[in-house]
Amino acid sequence: MELKTIACRVRRSALQMIYHAGSGHPGGSLSPAEILTWLYARELGLDPARIDAPDRNRFVLSKGHGCPALYAVARHVGLLDPGQLSGFRKIDRDLQGHPNIGTTPWVETSTGSLGQGFSAAIGIALGLRHQQIAARTYVLLGDGELQEGEIWEGAMFAAHYHLDNLCAIIDYNKMQSDDLNANIMMLEPLREKWSAFGWQVIEIDGHDFGQIEKAFGEARETRGKPTVIVANTIKGQGISYMAGNPLWHGSVKLKPEELVRALRDLQTPEIDIEGYVNGSIW
Amino acid sequence: MAASGNRNEASAGGAPSLIGSSGDSLREAFGKALVDLARNRPEVVVLDADIAGGTGVHHFRKAYPERFYQCGIAEQNMMAVAGGMAATGLVPFVTTFAVFCLRAIEQARLSIAYCRRNVKIVASHPGLDVGPDGASAQALEDLAAFRAIPGMVVVSPADPLEMAQATAAIMNYRGPVYMRTGRSPARRVLGDDYRFELGRGRVLRDGSDVTLVACGVEVARALDAAQLLDAQGISARVVNMATIKPIDTELLVRCAEETGCIVTAEDHNIFGGLGSAVAEALVQTSPCPMEFVGVQDVFGESGEPDELAEKYGLTGIFIADAAQTAIKRKIAR
CATH class of the missing domain: 3.40.50.970 (Thiamin diphosphate (ThDP)-binding fold, Pyr/PP domains)
Structure with a gap:
């Protein structure tokens, strides 16, 4: 399947999950759709039959609130049974409101408290290297998350230990819960900060698969230091009424007509729209 | 465990x-x-x-x-x-x-x-x-x-x-x-034949009037207290409760039933630590008079460990006093 098609379906599934759950974070689930699609469809090379292989590549969603996109991509690459998506945020079901290692073995560490997934990913990368396992570790950070002090503790640590088996990606959609990053707490100059901390910095358009492919290739070739990909993205990307609007960051309850409008924006066949709304299609 | x-x-x-x-x-x-x-x-x-x-x-x-x-x-x-x-x-x-x-x-x-x-x-x-x-x-x-x-x-x-x-x-x-662990030099209070087991308390000294349950540095002080009490004609049992969670409820219930009252001692706030864990364990099945030796919900200050233990009421004499109080409450019941 074409990457663009997968990313489009990831967005549909993410919004459908949030609609049926009655809560969840749409904005930050839409902006990393291409990055997550690339990781799971091309980069990680996970084998569903050997999901606990010690030499597997690892991915950590440090911005845990974006998990609808993670679950959606897992469903579209065959790691997750489609029917599981209906249990998102529901009692006695598997897909928690933030990623939990419990019943989803491809979730490498539980996240949801910003900053921690980054440190845990660093620990995984260090643990792999300590045991001379050649696998790579990837971690997706939110931009608002960079305001956590723990991120900069980790940034120093990963550079100090020359963790070139580690690649962080910043979903730089320029918005956080309440407002623009710039109005909450300035992040710029972002490239320079990471560079000064000793990281290889690559800046791309996070919705362009060509640039994504090139950046991950460069990260793989980088020796002696960790890589950060600053992925410029649009919050709510793909949905006309959400894109660039911070109102859609927080946990929201989507109305049926909002889901329908979003599904039309995502070129969903008219014949399927009712199924997404009533939950007969996942 | x-x-x-x-x-x-x-x-x-x-x-x-x-x-x-x-x-x-x-x-x-x-x-x-x-x-x-x-x-x-x-x-x-x-x-x-x-x-x-x-x-x-x-x-x-x-x-x-x-x-x-x-x-x-x-x-x-x-x-x-x-x-x-x-x-x-x-x-x-x-x-x-x-x-x-x-x-x-x-x-x-x-x-x-x-x-x-x-x-x-x-x-x-x-x-x-x-x-x-x-x-x-x-x-x-x-x-x-x-x-x-x-x-x-x-x-x-x-x-x-x-x-x-x-x-x-x-x-x-x-x-x-x-x-x-702990910073200051620690007294050896356990014999060479002592065996630690995760989740189990150990009776270090038997007694019948009161049980002193302690952890960490307070175990040595509880043994001091038992000696002081002995001189006053009181038989104090001393339990080393090195595992605070999961706590050894079975041993605590036995001590409550056999000695009728309990004193806990810890180098910690009296809220939420060993004393609370012991009380939680006992209140469900074998409630008995209890006294809590620990820091009384205040912050500490500079000083040598022994001086601080004295000032904040953590030494053997305080544990012995608490034992007297617990025994009085037991008798009054």
């Missing part, structure tokens, strides 16, 4: 050779024992936040430099890094002062406990035993805080011998553990 791992056979008998010298601090005993115990356990790694000399892991650093990870003064990152390393099959011992474990407790909660990682958090410098550094460094809340995290085992050994045995036991246990 029911949930413990599959290598318990190594924990009891194999007392490490380096440990047990009287006068060693608990942190030294831990540091030396860890070197012995980790020799044939290549999966054990140590994380330090620039205080290896203070926590005792400088011994480990010297013995196994390739397994020692300096994390800098950044405890939050260190704690979650340990969770990540454990995810790859390693067994990290994260070491810092107890008060800085509190700083990183949310990382311990999410990235270690919620993930059910096999990480051992070993905290030196607990309680007023820290001494001259003063209140900012004297963790009086750590037992309460770590005890409240689901699945976290909480241990506070009493003397160098028990520290070495407890280090072996937590290494063999599969799951997250918080263990207190």
Whole structure:
């Protein structure tokens, strides 16, 4: 399947999950759709039959609130049974409101408290290297998350230990819960900060698969230091009424007509729209 | 313990050779024992936040430099890094002062406990035993805080011998553990035949009028109290409750039924620590008069550990007084 098609379906599934759950974070689930699609469809090379292989590549969603996109991509690459998506945020079901290692073995560490997934990913990368396992570790950070002090503790640590088996990606959609990053707490100059901390910095358009492919290739070739990909993205990307609007960051309850409008924006066949709304299609 | 791992056979008998010298601090005993115990356990790694000399892991650093990870003064990152390393099959011992474990407790909660990682958090410098550094460094809340995290085992050994045995036991246990060591020289209070078992209290001295339940440095002081009480014609039982969670309810119920009243003693706030754990265990089946010896919900200050123990009411004489009160309440019932 074409990457663009997968990313489009990831967005549909993410919004459908949030609609049926009655809560969840749409904005930050839409902006990393291409990055997550690339990781799971091309980069990680996970084998569903050997999901606990010690030499597997690892991915950590440090911005845990974006998990609808993670679950959606897992469903579209065959790691997750489609029917599981209906249990998102529901009692006695598997897909928690933030990623939990419990019943989803491809979730490498539980996240949801910003900053921690980054440190845990660093620990995984260090643990792999300590045991001379050649696998790579990837971690997706939110931009608002960079305001956590723990991120900069980790940034120093990963550079100090020359963790070139580690690649962080910043979903730089320029918005956080309440407002623009710039109005909450300035992040710029972002490239320079990471560079000064000793990281290889690559800046791309996070919705362009060509640039994504090139950046991950460069990260793989980088020796002696960790890589950060600053992925410029649009919050709510793909949905006309959400894109660039911070109102859609927080946990929201989507109305049926909002889901329908979003599904039309995502070129969903008219014949399927009712199924997404009533939950007969996942 | 029911949930413990599959290598318990190594924990009891194999007392490490380096440990047990009287006068060693608990942190030294831990540091030396860890070197012995980790020799044939290549999966054990140590994380330090620039205080290896203070926590005792400088011994480990010297013995196994390739397994020692300096994390800098950044405890939050260190704690979650340990969770990540454990995810790859390693067994990290994260070491810092107890008060800085509190700083990183949310990382311990999410990235270690919620993930059910096999990480051992070993905290030196607990309680007023820290001494001259003063209140900012004297963790009086750590037992309460770590005890409240689901699945976290909480241990506070009493003397160098028990520290070495407890280090072996937590290494063999599969799951997250918080263990207190200690800064000042520790008295040997346990005999060579003592055997620590995770989740079990031990009767160190039998008695029939009252039971003194203590952990950490307070065990020695509880034994002092039992001697003082003996001179007053009171027979006090002393229990070393080195595992605070899961607590040995069976032993506590037996003590409550046989002696009729209980005094707890800990170098910790009276709220949320050993005393609370004992009360919670007993109130369900065998409530009895209880008195709590500990720091009375205040911060400490600078001073030598013995001076502070005296000022804040943690020495044997205070424990003995509390025992008298408990016995009076028992008789009045």
